[in-house]
Amino acid sequence: MRHLEEEVEDKAWKWRIRKRVCDLMEREKIAQNPRPVHHRIPNFVGAASAAQNLRGLEVFKGVKCVKVNPDSPQKQVRFLTISGGKQLLTPQPRLRTGFFSMLESNMFTPTINEACTSVGVAKFGRPIGFD
Template sequence: MRDGRRPESLEMANPKEDLGSNGGPNPRPVHHRIPNFVGASIAAKNLGELEEFRIASCVKVNPDSPQKQLRLLTLSGGKKLLTPQPRLRTGFFSVLEYGMLSPSTINEACTSVGVAKYGRPIGLDEKITVDLIVIGSVAVDPDDRCSSWQGREKGIGLQGFAELEYGMLRYMGAIDDSTPIVTSVHDCQLVDDIPVEKLLIHDVPVDIICTPTQVIFTNATIPKPKGIYWDKLSPEKLGQIQILRELKNRIERETGQKLPFGLWEKLPPTAQRKRR
């Protein structure tokens, strides 16, 4: 389903029409988050059948609700799961493996609470190779050199969490240009007008898009980021993410040079679940 809307307008669209009945599954509301959607488990199944997923030993999956089934498929398939702490506020990444869990705990381990409970936190010095990256998207354009919209504030160019996570993994040597990037979205999240002129050096392109109805190989031509672009990182976001401050201090010590800051940023509110 291609509706021609600009990605920033997705948050203003009718979620009942776009993401499923009653505005999509929990968590709700869908604003200020990667939205959950009806059919997320089918999109995950399609992703799980990819050769890129089947041969992967370690898969990095974002912590959002629509990718929960992917985290479960990763663990139940005997693969190593790498997942970030939500919004990177309480830590960095955690590693989970099937052998660390029991049949009664594997489902809980796919939640943010379970990751904190059962996962092994890692730091910037961890020696790890990630074979596949799964990210969530607010919108994705399969025809426009496969740009993925992570919900930045009106496209002003400041780095979102997916870009920051990607940049830190590049710094660690855990990934490179050849590491496939996949997103799973609802068909209504496919758009055809993410403006190329607003795509910046830190934007993370996707190689494969999985929806409940199709798998799209994008043949991406947008270069993948090489690391953290400090001149695009706002003081506000740096202030809320300890691991970024640690990395910045480390690089400044190693190089003997001060790293730049990006523009001031008004951070969007953290998504809140409706009280029921």
């Protein structure tokens, strides 16, 4: 029972911090769609610009496969991964047909733009299970 109480308490303080950050983002007008930003990883003004910093990182330059979450603030990271000739590994929303989806880098740019969305991952991604 003690463990459950600690878990609830742990989530409560995290929620208070997350709420303050999301409220601040809305108040300062740096929150971007999808809205509301509460109860999700919030998108923000400058997310795409921040992603551009990856190009200069040696660790990003040297890898062949990058795991990126499907959240909207990371869309540009997914684009940079695929357009940079790397494989993209992304968790499947609600584990529809596998655990992850793999997207290859052999796409034309308009297709890459679509592939970086949740609909595009379902359309172009190859499901990967636990096997």
